Amino acid sequence: MEHRIIDQQLDLLRDKLLLLGGMTEKALHRAMQSLTERDSDLARKVLEEDKIINQMELEIDRLSVEILALQQPAAHDLRFVISVAKITPILERIADHATNIADAAIRINDEPQLKSYIDLPAMAQNAAEMLRTALDAFTTEDAALSREIIKQDQKIDASYKRVFNELIEIMIDNPSTTASAAQLLFVAKHIERIGDYVKDICELNVYLREAAFIKHSPKI
Amino acid sequence: MESKISISNLNFYYGKEQALHDITLEIPERQVVAFIGPSGCGKSTFLRTLNRMNDTIPIAKADGTVLIDGKDIYAPNTDVVALRRKVGMVFQKSNPFPKSIFENIAYGIRINRMYENKADLEQKVGKALHDAALWDEVKDRLNTSAFGLSGGQQQRLCIARALAVQPEVILMDEPASALDPIATQKIEELIVELKKQYTIVIVTHNMQQAARVSDRTAFFMLGKLVEYNATQKMFTNPDERLTEDYITGRFG
Amino acid sequence: MSNKESLHRRRKIVSSLTTTITAVCAFFAIAVLLIILSYIFVRGIASINLQFLVDTPKPVGEGGGIGNAIVGSVLMTLLACVIGLPIGIGAGVYLAEFGENLFGKTVRFLADTLIGVPSIIVGIFIYTLVVLPMGRQSGLAGGLALAIIMIPIVARTTEEMIRLVPDSMREAALALGAPQWRVTWNIVLPAASTGITTGAMLAIARISGETAPLLFTALNSRFYNYFYDQPMASLTVQIYNYATGPFDVEHKMAWAATLILITLILAINILVRFLTRKRF
Numbered sequence: 001m002e003h004r005i006i007d008q009q010l011d012l013l014r015d016k017l018l019l020l021g022g023m024t025e026k027a028l029h030r031a032m033q034s035l036t037e038r039d040s041d042l043a044r045k046v047l048e049e050d051k052i053i054n055q056m057e058l059e060i061d062r063l064s065v066e067i068l069a070l071q072q073p074a075a076h077d078l079r080f081v082i083s084v085a086k087i088t089p090i091l092e093r094i095a096d097h098a099t100n101i102a103d104a105a106i107r108i109n110d111e112p113q114l115k116s117y118i119d120l121p122a123m124a125q126n127a128a129e130m131l132r133t134a135l136d137a138f139t140t141e142d143a144a145l146s147r148e149i150i151k152q153d154q155k156i157d158a159s160y161k162r163v164f165n166e167l168i169e170i171m172i173d174n175p176s177t178t179a180s181a182a183q184l185l186f187v188a189k190h191i192e193r194i195g196d197y198v199k200d201i202c203e204l205n206v207y208l209r210e211a212a213f214i215k216h217s218p219k220i
Numbered sequence: 221m222e223s224k225i226s227i228s229n230l231n232f233y234y235g236k237e238q239a240l241h242d243i244t245l246e247i248p249e250r251q252v253v254a255f256i257g258p259s260g261c262g263k264s265t266f267l268r269t270l271n272r273m274n275d276t277i278p279i280a281k282a283d284g285t286v287l288i289d290g291k292d293i294y295a296p297n298t299d300v301v302a303l304r305r306k307v308g309m310v311f312q313k314s315n316p317f318p319k320s321i322f323e324n325i326a327y328g329i330r331i332n333r334m335y336e337n338k339a340d341l342e343q344k345v346g347k348a349l350h351d352a353a354l355w356d357e358v359k360d361r362l363n364t365s366a367f368g369l370s371g372g373q374q375q376r377l378c379i380a381r382a383l384a385v386q387p388e389v390i391l392m393d394e395p396a397s398a399l400d401p402i403a404t405q406k407i408e409e410l411i412v413e414l415k416k417q418y419t420i421v422i423v424t425h426n427m428q429q430a431a432r433v434s435d436r437t438a439f440f441m442l443g444k445l446v447e448y449n450a451t452q453k454m455f456t457n458p459d460e461r462l463t464e465d466y467i468t469g470r471f472g
Numbered sequence: 473m474s475n476k477e478s479l480h481r482r483r484k485i486v487s488s489l490t491t492t493i494t495a496v497c498a499f500f501a502i503a504v505l506l507i508i509l510s511y512i513f514v515r516g517i518a519s520i521n522l523q524f525l526v527d528t529p530k531p532v533g534e535g536g537g538i539g540n541a542i543v544g545s546v547l548m549t550l551l552a553c554v555i556g557l558p559i560g561i562g563a564g565v566y567l568a569e570f571g572e573n574l575f576g577k578t579v580r581f582l583a584d585t586l587i588g589v590p591s592i593i594v595g596i597f598i599y600t601l602v603v604l605p606m607g608r609q610s611g612l613a614g615g616l617a618l619a620i621i622m623i624p625i626v627a628r629t630t631e632e633m634i635r636l637v638p639d640s641m642r643e644a645a646l647a648l649g650a651p652q653w654r655v656t657w658n659i660v661l662p663a664a665s666t667g668i669t670t671g672a673m674l675a676i677a678r679i680s681g682e683t684a685p686l687l688f689t690a691l692n693s694r695f696y697n698y699f700y701d702q703p704m705a706s707l708t709v710q711i712y713n714y715a716t717g718p719f720d721v722e723h724k725m726a727w728a729a730t731l732i733l734i735t736l737i738l739a740i741n742i743l744v745r746f747l748t749r750k751r752f
Contacts, residue, residue: 072428073468074427074468075455075458075467075468076464078456211457273643273647276642276646302649304647304648305648308648311640311643313640315643317645317659318662328650332649378644382647382648385649
């Protein structure tokens with residue numbers, strides 16, 4: 001295969017996206033850790049690093065536009081740039097949710113612990129796992145794996161329902177816990193949203209591979 | 221969609237050398253079909269089989285069928301002159317005749333006796349120039365030399381000249397390859413406009429151009445048709461690996 | 473660095489040297505022509521007057537002129553053109569458009585040979601073929617001899633000029649549904665017209681200067697003669713007669729006639745250029 005100028009730039013684009021993906025995973029992981037280990041310093045680090053993530057998003061946007069304008073990619077090249085350009089803001093939003101979780105952790109960590117966090121970390125673990133696999137599937141352009149991951153989102157949705165009911169019960173039993181419980185409820189909601197976003201990434205993986213838009217279609 | 225031109229199992233030879241291998245392709249009416257492929261892939265040869273321009277080469281030989289409106293143009297009783305009136309052609313290098321602008325357009329009308337009187341001839345010349353979006357630029361100097369026009373104008377003059385004999389199909393062999401971007405854009409806009417009335421087949425080296433103007437694209441390599449698909453499909457997700465490699469510049 | 477500079481200087485020297493040498497060559501070429509022309513002009517102009525232009529030759533001492541020779545030259549050149557141009561151009565068209573077969577190649581070879589044949593041989597040929605059967609020299613025979621000289625020149629230049637017309641122009645006409653003969657007739661020929669005219673002019677200039685073939689065929693005449701079946705005077709033969717005469721007054725008239733001949737050729741040249749100038 002001959003060497004093309006565009007290849008260099010596409011490689012750069014891929015590297016930047018994977019770096020952003022790694023940073024996002026780390027943010028999510030740390031946010032959950034700051035909650036479970038009641039480590040507010042760690043939470044503040046997450047808030048700090050979100051600024052870097054935002055910068056990276058802008059960088060990738062700029063590079064994508066540049067490639068589109070100057071290299072005029074077609075076929076797979078075109079789908080690759082489009083996918084990257086669409087996955088990037090999704091990752092940024094996942095990172096935002098991680099930041100929100102870290103925010104919540106800082107608030108809750110000053111209060112006594114309501115309950116042992118079992119479901120929430122498991123749920124977050126699940127979401128983080130999905131995110132990592134989705135990014136792998138992007139690298140290897142594995143459409144089948146991406147379809148698998150999309151199905152896993154149901155598990156997170158189910159966990160969310162369980163945690164939701166549990167927290168509501170706690171609030172009813174002991175109204176003084178409402179503030180903390182509400183924060184935890186937000187955390188659960190954030191994780192649930194992350195699951196949805198990972199699903200979107202997987203749909204773009206399928207587009208990259210098969211040029212098929214499976215979003216909003218009943219068939220996967 | 222109705223097929224205007226229907227090619228099946230077309231083989232073409234220059235002497236012993238086979239230039240086209242078993243081409244089968246349908247060209248729908250009132251659409252733009254683009255032929256792309258590396259130099260020497262046979263796309264121009266194929267284009268020229270559609271109005272039998274290859275007849276001028278003594279050693280050339282075609283077999284297979286080319287149906288236009290259901291009639292085989294390689295049948296022995298085909299009137300080649302009538303065929304070429306029906307299937308017009310625009311060439312890579314603009315090639316106006318050494319005559320006035322008016323006479324360039326009038327030439328085809330005259331030789332085919334397609335006018336009743338002088339007023340009718342003038343009206344037909346005017347219409348062709350209008351249709352080729354050239355009228356406003358030349359209306360005040362119809363009797364000056366065609367060579368006084370710019371490259372882009374000359375090419376539109378050649379398109380007008382082809383339109384003047386009221387063809388149904390227009391073949392274009394890299395019509396904008398020698399033009400600057402603005403002149404190219406005008407030709408492309410014209411092609412899209414002409415599509416309403418004519419079936420257009422265009423050979424181009426410029427893939428963006430094929431993407432911009434055509435409804436369907438055929439990719440040729442080494443005299444074979446590799447892929448023929450909707451243009452939108454060709455440029456986002458071609459079926460063939462070879463097509464993908466070509467349009468993304470993986471081989472030159 | 474200094475190496476680069478010396479290279480640069482050498483290149484400049486070679487370049488200006490080449491320009492100078494070619495300029496000198498061009499100067500010599502044009503200078504010789506100018507010297508000849510001005511010499512003819514100086515020697516000839518004194519003897520030219522209306523009398524000289526309209527009179528017929530008279531015995532030495534009684535004046536006389538070249539009026540009948542001018543008429544004869546014009547008539548025979550005209551005849552040569554009427555015969556030679558259509559045949560020559562026609563042959564050229566054939567050679568260019570259809571001449572890639574054995575016949576075409578043969579014709580081309582023969583034409584090239586004919587161009588190289590000394591013109592006196594053409595004179596002898598016509599003498600045998602026309603003069604002997606007719607029993608006398610005539611303007612017809614002279615014109616035919618000139619036509620034969622003209623045909624291969626016109627044919628070959630026409631062929632070359634037509635070959636210069638781009639194929640794309642032919643294709644454009646064919647693609648409009650024009651039959652082959654129309655393409656040749658109203659696209660190719662007009663496009664090549666300037667070049668064909670030049671070829672024709674060269675041929676006319678060439679035959680206007682021919683003396684040898686006319687000696688055998690048209691002979692000469694002391695009278696005005698407007699009929700092709702009689703011997704005819706011509707400028708070149710008249711110049712020959714005057715120039716070989718023993719008297720100085722005859723030599724003066726030879727110079728004058730030469731000046732007239734050159735002026736006529738120039739005039740035809742300009743006239744034809746004007747009439748066939750490219751309008752498009």
